[in-house]
Amino acid sequence: MNQLITIKVQDNQQLVSARELHKGLQLTTRFSKWVEQNFSDFEEGIDFSSVTTVTHQNQYGGTKEVQDYALTLGMAKELSMMSHTELGKIYRKYFIELERKWNDPKEVVKRGYEYLQSENVQLKLENSQLKPKAEYTDKILANPGLETTSMIAKNYGMSSVAFNKLLHEQGIQYRQGKTWLLYAKYQNKGYTHVEPFEYVDSNGLKQVRNTSKWTQKGQKFLYDKLKRSGIKPVVELVKEE
Structure with a gap:
């Protein structure tokens, strides 16, 4: 199975970056707006946690810290389904398979x-x-x-x-x-x-x-x-x- 997104294991949980998922789903909504619209039904500390990540700021190698969120696979799966896109279906099936293997x-x-x-x-x-x-x-x-x-x-x-x-x-x-x-x-x-x-x-x-x-x-x-x-x-x- 080809890797669609980076999976990080922490405290015996599989986690994914919200920013990476947002990018992978090719959503046109601004990241902060997407978070505001879709995270209200989830619980911080259980479904996701707030983190920061470092990104390249310009062509000269500058970097900056930006807001990100570590998502459980369950939340990532639901967000993928909520996107109502073909890519969303692909990501959802991918996360389901990861969960199946993880719980084997x-x-x-x-x-x-x-x-x-x-x-x-x-x-x-x-x-x-x-x-x-x-x-x-x-x-x-x-x-x-x-x-x-x-x-x-x-x-x-x-x-x-x-x-x-x-x-x-x-x-x-x-x-x-x-x-x-x-x-x-x-x-x-x-x-x-x-x-x-x-x-x-x-x-x-x-x-x-x-x-x-x-x-x-x-x-x-x-x-x-x-x-x-x-x-x-x-x-x-x-x-x-």
Whole structure:
């Protein structure tokens, strides 16, 4: 598959440049106007993040920093579809194929194994006589603090976007506006803790929204429920290989 656009992997997520996508789609709308018209339905910090990039300013080699955005593949796919062009269809199919390959179980295990090696965890696993389940659950029980969804997702070799979707499919949570909430039967059980989260929106204004973090009890609940569905942390999949 020929590369249509540069893919950057960060925090176990595939990201693309908004400016590069805008250029690839050959849109005539000014970039800033395109952002203003199309980004309102997406959430900063989840679907995209604000970044700067350096471009050539003139023929003498001068450069300048310009506003850009790092987009998740899910957002890039929707933006491509929203362009209503033939190029948009091509890019959308391209992103769908990238997501399919990224979520292939073999690729998930491979990334998880590479992550463990990079963190020098594999050596500890080989020397340990504990069972995989004990290793993961002991890690949870040893940390009484709160944990973000993105960090838990990383333990499963998934992006936070994919993991949130998985929890929704498992009947654990649903999305209301820009916030993920637990279904009624899981509320008031001490699984999550809501904290205010400050961020800067695309207009440079400070905003505040609530974000949920998982308690120790909640993390154990996720482990047990996902395990019953055959979904295991990367550390256990590696042990089984």
